[in-house]
Structures are given as C-alpha cells and as structure tokens.
Amino acid sequence: MTSPGFKRRARSQREQALLAKTERYLPAGVRNPTPSPEHAMVIDRASGCRIRDASGNEYIDYLLGSGPLLLGHAHPAVVEAVRRQLERGSSYLMVNEPAIELAEAIVQTVPCAEKVCFNSTGSESTFFAMRLARAFRGCDKILKFEGGFHGMNDYALMGNQWTRELRDFPAAVPNSAGIPRSLEAEVLVAPFNDLETTTAIIEQHADELAGVIIEPLQRTIAPGPGFLQGLRDVTLRHEIPLIFDEVVTGFRLALGGAQEYYGVVPDLCALCKGIASGYPISVLCGRGDIMALASPTRQVSGGYVAQTGTFSGNAVSCTAALATLRELQREGTYERLFALGQRLMDGLQAALDGVGIAVQVSGEPPAFQPWFTSHEVRDFRSALQADAAMNMRFTESLLDHGIVKAHEKFFVSTAHGDEEVDLTLAVFRSVAEHLAASQQP
Numbered sequence: 001m002t003s004p005g006f007k008r009r010a011r012s013q014r015e016q017a018l019l020a021k022t023e024r025y026l027p028a029g030v031r032n033p034t035p036s037p038e039h040a041m042v043i044d045r046a047s048g049c050r051i052r053d054a055s056g057n058e059y060i061d062y063l064l065g066s067g068p069l070l071l072g073h074a075h076p077a078v079v080e081a082v083r084r085q086l087e088r089g090s091s092y093l094m095v096n097e098p099a100i101e102l103a104e105a106i107v108q109t110v111p112c113a114e115k116v117c118f119n120s121t122g123s124e125s126t127f128f129a130m131r132l133a134r135a136f137r138g139c140d141k142i143l144k145f146e147g148g149f150h151g152m153n154d155y156a157l158m159g160n161q162w163t164r165e166l167r168d169f170p171a172a173v174p175n176s177a178g179i180p181r182s183l184e185a186e187v188l189v190a191p192f193n194d195l196e197t198t199t200a201i202i203e204q205h206a207d208e209l210a211g212v213i214i215e216p217l218q219r220t221i222a223p224g225p226g227f228l229q230g231l232r233d234v235t236l237r238h239e240i241p242l243i244f245d246e247v248v249t250g251f252r253l254a255l256g257g258a259q260e261y262y263g264v265v266p267d268l269c270a271l272c273k274g275i276a277s278g279y280p281i282s283v284l285c286g287r288g289d290i291m292a293l294a295s296p297t298r299q300v301s302g303g304y305v306a307q308t309g310t311f312s313g314n315a316v317s318c319t320a321a322l323a324t325l326r327e328l329q330r331e332g333t334y335e336r337l338f339a340l341g342q343r344l345m346d347g348l349q350a351a352l353d354g355v356g357i358a359v360q361v362s363g364e365p366p367a368f369q370p371w372f373t374s375h376e377v378r379d380f381r382s383a384l385q386a387d388a389a390m391n392m393r394f395t396e397s398l399l400d401h402g403i404v405k406a407h408e409k410f411f412v413s414t415a416h417g418d419e420e421v422d423l424t425l426a427v428f429r430s431v432a433e434h435l436a437a438s439q440q441p
C-alpha cells in the first residue's frame, strides 16, 4: 500500500537504536502521529513541506510541528535572519530591537492588540491572559468551552478535547491527574456553538466571572453564524474580558488571525504557533487598560500582574517572528494557502464519499480534519460520536503512503504546492479504498 514515489524503507539500525533509547529515557517527551509501534519514527531533518526519518523515508508533512511551520520547515529567509541574529547573541533578558519591532508589528496587525507581552509557549500566554482578567475584574472564575484546548496550565486543562466524562454544564472535568481539586470550582464549562446556554451561564455567574476564553475556531469546528458576535455582545454587556486563544489561528487564518477572519474583536488574545516558524515564542496582546496591569510600575502603585519569563522576548525568536511576518505579508500568500487547503478538503471529502465512508471534513482550509461520522459536527459532543478508531486507521494508512498528519488535524503551509496536493489527493483515493476494503465482512 504505497503511493507513487513512496516505498517505506526498512527501519535502519540507527533508527532502531534511537527508538530503543527513546523508550528507555523519554516516557512522555516525544510525540508520534499514532501510538502504533510499527509507525514510530525518529525525525532526522525537514525542509519545506517534507520531513525525513532516521531511516531515510521522506514524507509530505501536514503535521508541521503541530502547526508552527506555516512557511514550511527551514524557510530560507527565516534561517538567514536567525543566523545573523545568532551571531549577535540569543537571549539577553533585557529588551532588544527585534522584540520592540515585533511588538509594533503585532499592534499594527492584530485588531485587538494595543499592547503586547512576550512568552515562550501558548500555555503561558493563556495562563497569563486568565491571570490578567482575574486581576482586572477582581474575581476568579473563568468560563471556557467544552472540547476547547488552551494548553497545559492547571486552569486550562479542564473540559478539553480529551474529556470522556460528560458532566452537566457548567461543571468542569480535569484532564489530568495532579490538578488541585479546588480549581475545578474556578472553571465553568459551556457548550461551543450554543449561544443560548452560554449566555444563560454567563448571566447567572456574571458577578464572579473574570473572563471568557475561547478558541474562535475550536480545534477545527467553525463558529456558527452569530455565535462569536453573540458572545462578544454578552461579555461586553457584563464588562467581562473576552479572551481569544489564537495559538493556532493567529497568522494562520489571516494576518490578523481569527478575529480578522471572523470579524469579532476580543479584549485579549494569545498567539503562538504560526507566528515564528517553529521558534519558541508566544504573544499575549490586547486592550491597553488590561495589559497595563503587567507594567512593573504597578509594583509600587498596586495591582501588579506578574508575567515574565527568562526567555520571554528573546532576540532569536523575535527575529524569526519578524522574518515570518515579512514573508506572510507577500501579496497572494493567503489566497494560495486557502486555495491549496480547499482542494485538500474537497478531495478528502470526495475520496471518502466515493467509497461510501461517512465523513465530515470540518475546519478552514489552512487547518482542517475529517470526522468519521454522518452527523453534523458542531460541538464537542457531536464530535465524540465520530469513529475514532477509523480516524486512527486513516492516519496510519496515510503514513504507509508517505503522508504525515497529526491524529487530529491537517495543517497546510505556504511550502506545499500543487505537486504535493496532487500527490496527496491520489493518496486520499488509495487510502479510502483501503479503508473501505478493510470494512468488508
């Protein structure tokens, strides 16, 4: 079962030895697209939209480091800019020209951004966004949406896409052992795309709600007509900060992110993947009066929100982000990205329709995924009805055909071209036939 041009080589001795060490030393620190030992791989290098394992197999990459490689791997303009910066030092703690220039560029690009703070990961920026909201409002509870993912901090890791225990709204379900039980009471969970229930929860808890955080494109589930605007209206009515987690959508759906794409502007926003071509940086930005609480002058005047980190605003990551932004600003970038993604979404739906496998391809062209179900997927509970085992077989079969994706999404980059898309569409058809054949009694 190989696609034209792809025939998986036997695992090399080097890769076998590296996998043995992985098993011995790294219980959690590495990721593969599927848990199957047969498909485990160690990555050796990547360039553009191609990634190569330590046995020399080259795959078309739609995982893209889980999203950050919006320009593809090792984009020459980013590599060159970073190389020049590396010679001048990498991390000074103190403010530097690339950080200042990047802050200015973010304010000019992202609709909600009046002021900017830098962090290193998405989890930090969502964490600090919630802390800022709590300080601003003088109360503690945060509302999030069921199935939404905001990273690894204890407040975010509730009711996300890994949840299997369904509680009545707005009760939160922790997604990890080790989260203090007391925090469950500080997080309220609402159903995505259900404005009526969400509004009722917000109105009932308005006095104790510090903020509402949402992935505007939740995983790959698009907001229904009026949902984000309705959320904006009710949060404005109660003066509750609305936080967009644009860790995935920032720079990916548009230069101004989902807030530009969907036309709804939040009070605060977290950006991360997509902004710096794989260099670790995240951005927390938003309304000047809320962001001002992070100013160290507040240590004297009171109400200071601590939010800093050793590598925050380091010159290398900021340089990479500026170089990435310059490339993305080229005319026609998003038109091409969307056109390629749309061909992939349509081709995937058609390939599976063609063999009678029920599927819903959800998302936006730069980030999408198949759900193996005949039901409409509009929130977490409808997504749960999809056939997860079929999705895993689909992901593994793609690997057998030389294509890497996350077990959830496909990410598309500007480095993908018509050649890779044509090849991928041919693979979709082969994989669809393979899945249909394996379903026969």
Ligand SMILES: Cc1ncc(COP(=O)(O)O)c(C=O)c1O
Residues within 6 Å of the ligand: 066, 120, 121, 122, 123, 124, 126, 149, 150, 151, 152, 215, 245, 246, 247, 248, 272
């Ligand atoms: C929407 C969203 N928010 C937050 C995060 C956490 O970002 P990080 O892994 O950089 O901490 C992720 C990571 O996948 C994400 O997809």
